[in-house]
Amino acid sequence: MGLARPKNRLSEYRSYELESDFPILDLQGEEWYISPVRSTRLHFHNCLEVGLCLRKSGGMVIEDREVSFSAGTVTVIAPNVLHTTWSDPGEMSLWSYLYLDPEALLGDALLDIPEIRRVHRLLADSQLILPPEEAPWAAPLVQAMLEELSARATGYRACVRGLLLTFLARLMRMDIPEQARANPQALALAPALSYVHQHYMEAFPMETLAEMCHLSPTHFRRLFQEQVGTNPLDFVHQARIAASCTLLRTTNESIAGIAGRVGYASLSAFNRHFLRIMGETPSHWRQSSEGTHSVLTYSGWKKAETSEEILRKNQ
DSSP states (O other): OBOOOOTTOOEEEEOOOOOSSSOEEEEOSGGGEEOSSOOSOEEEESSEEEEEEEESOEEEEETTEEEEEOTTOEEEEOTTOOEEEEEOTTOOEEEEEEEEOHHHHHTHHHHTOHHHHHHHHHHTTBEEEEOTTTOTTHHHHHHHHHHHHHHOOTTHHHHHHHHHHHHHHHHHTSOOOGGGBOOTTSOTTHHHHHHHHHHTTSOOOHHHHHHHTTOOHHHHHHHHHHHHSSOHHHHHHHHHHHHHHHHHHHOOOOHHHHHHHTTOSSHHHHHHHHHHHHSSOHHHHHHHHTTOOOOOSSTTTTSOOOHHHHHHHHO
């Protein structure tokens, strides 16, 4: 059924930095039991989200649409689409999630298959709910990708890419309803968010971002603070630091070199912003990261929010 979203409802931006050579991130385990408390704050991501409900049932709001889910349901949520999830009263549904960039992950395989390419374009602004009775193939494919990413056995990357191609091919056979397409006006900030993720290493005035969204600078800054939870300049710094975390963890490049690659003209500026955002110096973070994902550690992005955290935000 439809659900009118209040004009001034706050939302929350959750950004995941994906590795450039294998841009897919899995979030699974006991941290992803979903509270039955319904949040008044929708959230959105910078990349495609594929979710799998493993246990129990509940509901979701996706933009202006309310839907239900049960164990075995797979969701596919495009970047910048507002949504939130809750469990049925007295229950705690368990989910696993994939965050990915299909185009970068599949490369030529995506370009060489016109049908897969068409499905990928469709997913760029869609939201799909795939219940087990309508798409019994979906959950096993997503579960297989999650297991490969968890075990990381020899050849797991090739297996994940093959499973993703199969998943997209099965989607190709489905008639995706019109209501699954995102409202292009649902998130006025989407052009600015996309631009920052592609150009964070460059110098550009914040007014440029406001112009992309067809907003006055004052209105843009106010809306950005409400939607993203920070100001535009700090958001750029967060994108730079997130990218630097991946480079610190996956390369042997010097810290000074990484600072330059992510957009800082001086090492001191990089160190200052890294310490402010990550709570430690780049050198210490590199030594202690030991393969952990470079997801910034605020807003509960590494785990589901507790009922207490949701109630506090709802106030």
